[in-house]
Amino acid sequence: MKITEVRAIPLAIPVRPWVPDSPWRAGIGKQILVRVETDEGLTGWGECFAYGAPLAVCNVVDEALAPLLVGEDPTRIEFLLDKLQRALMIWGRRGLGMFALSGVDLALWDLAGKARGVPVAVLLGGVTNARTPAYASLLRYASASDVGRAAAAMTAAGFRAIKLHQTDVESVAVAREAVGDDVALMLDTNCPWTVEEAIRIGRTLERFGLRWLEEPIWPPEDYAGLARVRAALRIPIATGENDATAYGFREIIAAGAADIVQPSVTKVGGLGEMRRIAALAAAANVTLVPHSFYFGPGLAATLHFAAATSGVPYIEFPPGDLEAPLLQDPPRCVGGHVAIGDRPGLGADPTPEVLARYPYGTAAHRPFYLA
Secondary structure (H helix, E strand, O other): EEEEEEEEEEEEEOOOOOOOOOOOOHOOOEEEEEEEEEEEEEEEEEEEOOOHHHHHHHHHHHHHHHHHOOOOOOOHHHHHHHHHHHHHHHHOOHHHHHHHHHHHHHHHHHHHHHHHOEEEHHOOOOOOOOOOEEEEEEEOOOHHHHHHHHHHHHHHHHEEEEEEOOOOOOHHHHHHHHHHOOOEEEEEEEOOOOOOHHHHHHHHHHOOOOOOEOOEEOOOOHHHHHHHHHHHHOEEEOOOOOOOOHHHHHHHHHOOOOOOEOOOOOOOHHHHHHHHHHHHHHOOOOOOOEOOOOOHHHHHHHHHHHHHHOOOOOOOEOHHHHHOOOOOOOOOEEEOEEEEOOOOOOOOOOHHHHHHEOOOHHHHHHHHHHO
């Protein structure tokens, strides 16, 4: 089997409004799929991280990576990913290049599962967790009262764990009152504070029993500073969704910067890199909770990874729905848990009508996307 074509597909499928609405909603309605075609008629689907500069990521896939892949055997995943990482080295080991590479990696794993007729979780070592607990990853809201309404709605939907994206203490207090003491609360602040601010504010948050405090300082790669925050607080510290490669996570762990590491399969380098990070975390007795705020193959790949990896306590699950389902059979959270299916590959083939209806940017002028 040989690869005949590799293309990135930028999409803009809006997230449906829900009550309460969030100023973040409009910014998360973009997606990038990667399609890998073969001479045996099999197609693999992956997903790149898309926020911010989706067309730039697509250009990396189409212009830098595709020429290195056409004519290659897609089942040689480790060989191909090493080849691609070396080619992208001068672009940096984080960011757009790694987003693009991650999407290709997922498409190759999808192909490998389809070629063998088994789910990707089987290729990763077999299913150890048929159903994984999910936490609802809320958007950011304009007021504490909106946070309380959103958290209560997720509890009513069956989630027993909820992550906030606020930066104020009042919102956490309101959320805790809304969901009670039996629901796990996490707080992701998206890197707003100095080390001193994180310690000061973190101490005021300790009374709410947070499961973790995520990315509290700027810059996120200040691992020594994050280790100081971790040493000063009783709240577990989580980080890593903006890092990449096993080497980045080796530095986080070596610095003692985190109780929980959060690799993102669409940023970190793909499923192979996720496995290496999982081994590092297990050896250091650090918990791994993958970042997975996606609606497509990225979420599906995270589910397969969690199903095949011991010790993953949660997967992240986005709230709400897209205006039209990106996948033919999208993952669903039932009773606070998500399960993988038994279809070969990732089980994350997109809906052709949606590809035709929601092209983004230059995709609107490329008839390939309508195939």
